[in-house]
Amino acid sequence: MSNSLFETLQQDVKRLPGLPGVYRFFDEAGHILYVGKARNLKKRVSSYFQRTQLSPRIENMVRKIARYETTVTRTETEALILENNLIKELSPPFNILFRDDKSYPYVMLTGHAFPRLASYRGKVDKRNRYFGPFPNSWAVRNSVQILQKVFRLRTCEDSVFKNRSRPCLLHQIHRCSAPCVGRLSEEQYGQDVMQATRFLEGDHSRVLSELEKEMEAHSEAMEFEMAAVMRDRIADLSSVLQQQSMDTVADGEGDVDIIAVAQMEGMICVNLAMVRGGRHLGDRPYFPKGLRMSSGEQASPAEILETFIQQHYLEDESTEGGASTTNLIPPVFILNHSLQIAAEDSGSSEDKSVESLQSLLSIQAGKKITFLHQPQGQRRHWLAMAEGNAKLALTKRLVETGGQLARARALADVLSLDLENLEQLRIECFDISHTSGEATQASCVVYAKNDMQSSEYRRFNIDGITPGDDYAAMRQVLQRRYANFQELPVDKLPQVILIDGGKGQVEMARQVLTEFGMDISLIVGVAKGEGRKVGLETLIFADERKPLELGIDSAALLLVAQIRDEAHRFAITGMRAKRAKARTVSRLEEIEGIGAKRRQKLLARFGGLRGVAGATVEEIAGVDGISMTLAEQIYRQLH
Known part of the structure; x- marks a missing residue:
């Protein structure tokens, strides 16, 4: 800033009113530099041009100021609101800017006759009850697991709940009281819901007291099985409260x-x-x-x-x-x-x-x-x-400033993941591979602890579908992978489920996760761009988020591409091995006179079907048990 401009601004601010309002500083190019609020605009703005000692950050900003604008408000409170909105809208470089992420997870109890317990993000529905917010999804999952273990509330979707004819696995492992098949009345289930609500509101002592009274009542009525259930609930709840070392506060601490x-x-x-x-x-x-x-x-x-x-x-x-x-x-x-x-x-x-x-x-x-x-x-x-x-x-x-950690950090930021550290980031990626519907195989690769975990890779043979139906194949592999997700420890649950495919595959994943009561925000589809080039992919989501095109320079997309390519490699190598085995057996079995023993000898001599196909008639006839006539027949069949 020149001395003449500085003096001009000094004189100009003297004409400002001594009223509350908001001021905005701009550089010579008209770009916003800073947004601030003031109880007295004249005193506040003039303080920047008094040639007094300012902090290095503010002094650096003042040197770039070419002009300013002000907006007078009725009260300082109105100035505070306007400043907040302008900062979020304009993102001035000299303001401190925090990511505006209010997408906190909640524990939700639905308003049904038999309320469903679930984690939830998004718009609040007044028909349901919400508890929270929780700082991250891990805290919600932990709370849901506690409530399942102690109070045995249902977590299944309504479509599943209405169509059950017998109790599911969660009932068998004592995580649900099976209200879907009438194992307890609406009144009894309501009592469990009430106690779970009190637990979430922090009234732990009252919940324990009620459970103890129920246990004693069942015992006096000689209903010893129910008394044992209450005893186990008390023990589980006491154990939970003891393990949570932070739960040592006095009543009334509140929120x-x-x-x-x-x-x-x-x-x-x-x-x-x-x-x-x-x-x-x-x-x-x-x-x-x-x-x-x-x-x-x-x-x-x-x-x-x-x-x-x-x-x-x-x-x-x-x-x-x-x-x-x-x-x-x-x-x-x-x-x-x-x-x-x-x-x-x-x-x-x-x-x-x-x-x-x-x-x-x-x-x-x-x-x-x-x-x-x-x-x-x-x-x-x-x-x-x-x-x-x-x-x-x-x-x-x-x-976390370079290499793999920088990519993981970038992806966590792009997807707004709730992570205390990058060690918690677990990504499972799925891909389908086949040749015109033949030998369909699905792969699941795992990224965890800031590296690919090859020991946790899994392949799935896909059967019982129309050849070439990638949507049905994706549905089958996800159903098999997450059928027992409730039994998994928290560190084995993924924060991201990558799907190599577009909207169709993502929709299949959404349906499966919804059926299992899982969070659909975990799903991230990787849709290939023009020419299938790395860097042109689009990330698509199963919830209401808009698709993301991160660009070829995105560190987050590089990590996504790395994991996706590993899933593709793992799937295609498994598919080729399965196809080769199938083709070897079928093509040799079609030749009259070739049984299991002769087939095994041929494959052992030449190292596989490709080796047999590349051999001459004389070389094939050199195998024990193969005549010249049969060798000629094998040669013709394979060529």
Whole structure:
């Protein structure tokens, strides 16, 4: 910025009103640089042009300012809302930008007579009940498994539930009470649902007390089998609560979000830990998008925390089609820094907007919101753990800067996967291979622990379908692969199911996963591009997400292509071996006079059917038991 321009801007800001509003800085090319809010526009904007000492980050921005625009609002709260919307819409490079991902999973209990238990993402239906949110899908799966084990609620789709004639496998392994075939009444099932609801709401002691009373009542009535069932439920629930080391809080802790910011080597991480119903559900790291600050340009922790809370919790248009952010807002926020210095980089104490942010969150949530940064007791332990996890996430992020880890990180970011670390990423990829319908075989390859796991590869012989029907083949292999997914440990459940194919194959996968009660958001189809060239593929999804064309330079697509190609290689080698074996047997069996012993001798001598076909009549006749006449017959048949 030239001195004349700087002086012009200095004079111009003197004419600004002393009212609340939003300001926007632009460079010479007209590109947005920064969006900010102010209680007093004149004081706030003029503070950037006072030639006083600014932070390196702000000073670097001021040198690029060519012009500014302002919008006056009635209140500072309105300025806060407008700033939040403009930041998300314009993505200014000098603002701290966090990925706007509110797609949290929930535990859902449907509103049926026999409610279904399931994990859920998306738009809320008022007919159902939702518990959460949970920081990641692992926490939801773990909670669903606990509820299945203790309360034995159904997880099957309605189409399956209505058409059962006998109990399924889950009933046999004591994970479902089989209401589909009348093994218990609607009233009895409702009691289990009520206890599961109380457990999710954190009323653990009352649930245990009710179970103990039921056990005693059954025992007094000499219903010893039911008493034993209640005893096992009590033991399972007690075991779960003991294993969850974070479930040591006193009653009334309720819902709390713990937010800790950490900075390391120019990178920033905000770690969000969630406590719902007194249970610590885990945490989730967030990293500013497109912002890696060099030394000396780091924003203050208070500014980072305020920006994260503003962008993450305030309601806006981006929440359409999903659960309202009102469900995300707990009554208590525990922070590792005070927010009272959020305006320190501007040198102005005028714009301490913590009260406005707190008031706006309270209005949106319909309850009083409290910010704590020096908690005591159990909450202090939670905060220390959140800070430690933020530093661990930063360390891992710094390590994951190249090669396979960079590709895995890129894919996790593109698909918005809930992962504490890349070691948790498990991808299973399926491909179908055949020759004009002959020797159809499916492959499943596994990517886990940041590498291909060849010991976990599987091939599936596909039978009982119309030759060449790839859709039916895909349906069969997925049914066989995931028939018993409920019995798998959490670390063996995939976060991504790659399907080598387009919309038809993806639809087959959606149908199978729906039948089994699995999350269809796991499905990612890889549709080939023009000329089947790597880099032109399109990722398609089974849920409502739009297709993605990542481009040839995408690290995420390189990993997808690597896994897809490995599945294709594994499928086609198995198919060729199966085809060769089938063709060898059939073509030699068609020759009169060739039985099992002679066929075995021929194949052993020449190493297979290709070797037999390449031999001369005299060489074939040299095999024990093969006459010259028979050798001539074999030669003619194979040629």
